[in-house]
Amino acid sequence: MKNTNRYNNYITSGEYVNPLRQEWVNYLNTFNWDWFATLTFKNQPRTYTAKNEAKRWLNTIQRQEKRRIGYYMCMEFTKQGIPHLHLLMGNLEGVRRDKYWKLWFEKNGRARILPFEKNKGVGYYLTKYIVKDEYVNFGIWEVGNLELLRQQSLPVGT
Numbered sequence: 001m002k003n004t005n006r007y008n009n010y011i012t013s014g015e016y017v018n019p020l021r022q023e024w025v026n027y028l029n030t031f032n033w034d035w036f037a038t039l040t041f042k043n044q045p046r047t048y049t050a051k052n053e054a055k056r057w058l059n060t061i062q063r064q065e066k067r068r069i070g071y072y073m074c075m076e077f078t079k080q081g082i083p084h085l086h087l088l089m090g091n092l093e094g095v096r097r098d099k100y101w102k103l104w105f106e107k108n109g110r111a112r113i114l115p116f117e118k119n120k121g122v123g124y125y126l127t128k129y130i131v132k133d134e135y136v137n138f139g140i141w142e143v144g145n146l147e148l149l150r151q152q153s154l155p156v157g158t
Contacts, residue, residue, distance in 0.1 A: 021127050028072060028123040033116035034092040039085045042109035050075060050083040053108055058089075058144075061100055067091055070145040074126050086126055088116060091145075 039054060054073060062068055070090040075083050097113040104111035116122070 021124075024127040025123045028088065028127065029118060031070065031088075031090060033088045033090045033118075034095075035087070035089040035097060036114050036116045036120075036122050037085075037087040037089060038112040039087070039104055039108065040110045041082065041084065044082050047075070047083055050085065054085050054087070057100070057104055057108075058087075060103065061092075061095075065092070065095055068145050072126060073144075086122075088122065088126065090116075 039057070041050060041053075045053065051073075054075075058069065058071060069092055072088040073085055074087075075085050077083050097115075101111045101113050
């Protein structure tokens, strides 16, 4: 069966990948993520407002679930300059996504929260903001609480 995922295809296609970016992908893949979220806005916020809204949403999840969550968050901008965010999130085993989808939707706009699937290549997609390369002009990223995510051991020699 042909792999149609463009990010995994890119990684394995033999094209150049910035080595620092690839190491970030490898690093992010050592964590046990539970969710992959995309958060959008119905009204165009300022950059700091977008980031603050995402942090408030994360804090609300932590408060309501009575647990800290680990995350990797990056913000990107549409061609019209409107920010949206992508997050890898962990320590959410057994937590219902629909509750937090609704919470974001009622206050800010659309949300897409999916179970994390390592083979989908989202780690590669989200690292384009760490190392400026030919695909990105601007992005903001942040990590938090990664120590909570039961890091898997790295293979020897990487």
